[in-house]
Amino acid sequence: MPKVLISDKMDPKAAEIFRQRGVEVDEITGKTPAELIAMVGEYDGLAIRSSTKVTKEVLAAATNLKVVGRAGIGVDNVDIPSASAKGVVVMNTPFGNSITTAEHAIALMFALARQLPEADASTQAGKWEKNRFMGVELTSKTLGLIGAGNIGSIVADRAHGLKMKVVAFDPFLSPERAIEIGVEKVELDDLLARADFITLHTPLTDQTRNILSAENLAKTKKGVRIINCARGGLIDEVALKAGLDSGHIGGAALDVFVEEPAKASPLFGTPNFVSTPHLGASTSEAQVNVAIQVAEQMADFLVSGGVTNALNMPSLSAEEAPRLKPYMALAEKLGSLVGQLTHGAIGRISIHSEGAAAELNQKPIVSAVLAGFLRTQTDTVNMVNAPVLAKERGMEVREVRTEREGDYHTLLRVSVKTDAGERSVAGTLFGDQAPRLVELFGIKVEADLAGHMLYVVNDDAPGFIGRIGTTLGEAGVNIGTFHLGRRDAGGEAVLLLSVDEPVTAELIANVRALPGVRTVMALRF
Template sequence: MPKVLISDKMDPLAAQIFRNRGVEVDEITGKTKDELIAMIGQYDGLAIRSSTKVTKEVLAAATNLKVVGRAGIGVDNVDIPAASAAGVVVMNTPFGNSITTAEHAIALMFALARDLPEADKSTQAGKWEKNRFMGVEVTNKTLGLIGAGNIGSIVADRALGLKMKVVAFDPFLTPERAIEMGVEKATLEELLARADFITLHTPLTDSTRNILSKENLAKTKKGVRIINCARGGLIDEAALKEALDSGHVAGAALDVFVEEPAKESPLFGTPGFISTPHLGASTNEAQVNVAIQVAEQMADFLVNGGVTNALNMPSLSAEEAPKLKPYMALAEHLGALVGQLEGDAVQAVSIEVEGAAAELNIKPITGAVLAGLMRVYSDTVNMVNAPHLAKERGLDVREVRHDREGDYSTLVRVTVKTAAGQKSVAGTLFANAQPRLVEIFGIKVEADLDGNMLYIVNEDAPGFIGRLGTTLGEAGVNIGTFHLGRRAAGGEAVVLLSVDQPVDVALKPKIYGLPGVKTAKALRF
């Protein structure tokens, strides 16, 4: 039974979902880093919010860990490269608190437009300063959206309902998607110059850090109002204070800060500034939603192999997993075959699918090929860290789909590029479930890839099979299956045979000593 640790406070429904799905769960919160390191080794999954820091040291101690699930969007507290290198899937729940965060941004926009916090404070002090709080309407104003993903699109929808004009800057926003959203796609420069309100909805990356820098703030329209419910670090806070003090920026509302919890900030007390303590996801509905989502996703992965909202491997739904499982087994075997035969010589790899395989999600098939291929370099490789290892080795990876119909109803081909040229292996599924090799380096051969095997390239000549059988028999090696293929009569031939025990190193010279043998390698699947 898989075992999961919930290390941050989470709605009780999460633990119940784990148990209902056959996953053992412990709810132990508030542990220090050292305490977490001491206990993490016994768990297959770790469910967190924002408090637990999943560092390289924690991952090094998590010898059984397979998945980290973040109940929420941001994963700043997870070392994703270290998790990928360790073969640990990292998931988040990008949709559980989307509406809540979008609504908070809209609420802050209204608060800025009508100066609600200061008006409330003044009124409760008995001042009744009606003329002091002259606000602005949002109707017919231009909202500049930096980031048009899930949350940004919800904000755009709400803003359009308020009769605002919406311009959006997002490098990944296609013209078609912009039309569908009802927004105008713009460059950052255009957005800064035109927007009456700017709201940010983008992750914090090297390209978005300080996207509202001092220089960019200076390019904004005078009197602009800025809202950030996304991530601290997207705005240069010192530059924002200068812009507020000078009056160039009429108001700013931040729910997130560079340093959190934000006990001190140069922005505090600045006229026109509103702040909230990272409340974007803080509604009862959102807390329940993300807890349910993370538990369901992690349980699907640990029980059924489904991968949803993963940040370091392709998604694979629980419905897709059973259909793809035999293909992934085939792909991993093909990758392992070329990896063992070509090893360090591989410079690039191409994964081609045709027939029924071409209609499937190819990403898990590619991940399985790389997992098999990279196993020659690491005995802890899996679909998560295989692409990481391949990138480290500088391998160029290519995926190809073919609509054509070939000799088989479904086919997966793996081609590797080496200094000596290209070599490929291909396989199919028998009865839609049984992986079978059907071609190796241009030679047709049908073989199961399983257990201990021996691969031999020899000259096709009478008596070879008998001599090989005698040699193995004298060495006490029992043959399980025997598969043959050749280019042409009297030409190059291939022997793939399974044996009941690993081939002893001392046997290899005897096999090479047989007349006509060109290559002999022991394989393991």
């Protein structure tokens, strides 16, 4: 039974779901990093919020860990590169608090437009400064979205209800999607020049850090009001204060800061500035939603292999997993075979799917090929870290699909390019379930790839099968399966046979000494 640790406070429904799905769960919160390192090794999964820091040291101690699930969007507290290198899947729940965060952005926009915090403080102080708080209407104003993903599109929908015009800057926003959500796609400079309100909904990356820099803030429309419920670091806070002080920026509302908890900020006390303590996801509905989602996603992965909302692995739904499982087994075996039989630096590896295989989600299949291939070089590889390791080794990975059927209803071909040329192997599924090799380096040969095997390339000549059978018999080796193939009569032939125990160096030497043997190797699957 898989075992999960919930290390941050989370709605009790998360633990209920784990137990219902057949996953053992411990709820132990508030531990120090040292205490977490001491205990994390016994768990297959780690469910967290924002308090637990999944560092390289924690991952090193997590010897059984397979998945980290973040109940929420941000994963700043997870060392994703280290997790990927260790083969640990990192998931988040990007949709559980989307509505809540979008609503908070709209609430802050209203607060800025009508100066609600200042008006509230003034009124409760016994003043009646009706003429001091002259707000602006949202109707007919232009809202600029920096980031038009899930949350940004919800904000756009709410803004349309307020009769606002919405423009959006997002390099990943397609023209079709822009039309669908009712926004005008623009470049950043255009947005800065036109927007009366700007709200940010983008992750913090090297490309988005300080996207509202001093230079870009200077390009904004005079009197612009800026809202950030996404991530601290998207705005230059010192430059923002200067803009507020000068009056160029009409108002700003931040729910997130460069340093959190924000005990001090250059913006605190600045007129026309509103702040909240990272409340974007803080509603009772959102807390329940993200807890349920992270538990469901982690349980699906640990029990059935489904991968949802992973940040370092292709998604694979629980419904897809059963159909893809035999293909992934075939892909891993083919990758392992070509890895064991290929020597020298690999410049390129190509994965070609034909027929029914071409209709499937290719990313898990590609990852399985790479995992099988690289496992011949290192033991610490799986589908999560295989693409990372391939990239580190400078391998070019190509993916090709051919939907038409060839000789087989479904086929996977794995080809590698080395200094010595290109070599390929191909396989299919018998009965849509059983992986079977059907071609080896251009030679037709049908074989199961399992257990301990002996690979022999020899001259096609009478008597060879008898001689190799005698050699194995004299060595006390029992043959499980025997598979033959050849290019032409009397030419190069291939023999793949499975045996009941590991192939010894002595046996290899004896087979190599037989007349007509060109190559002999031990294989393991």
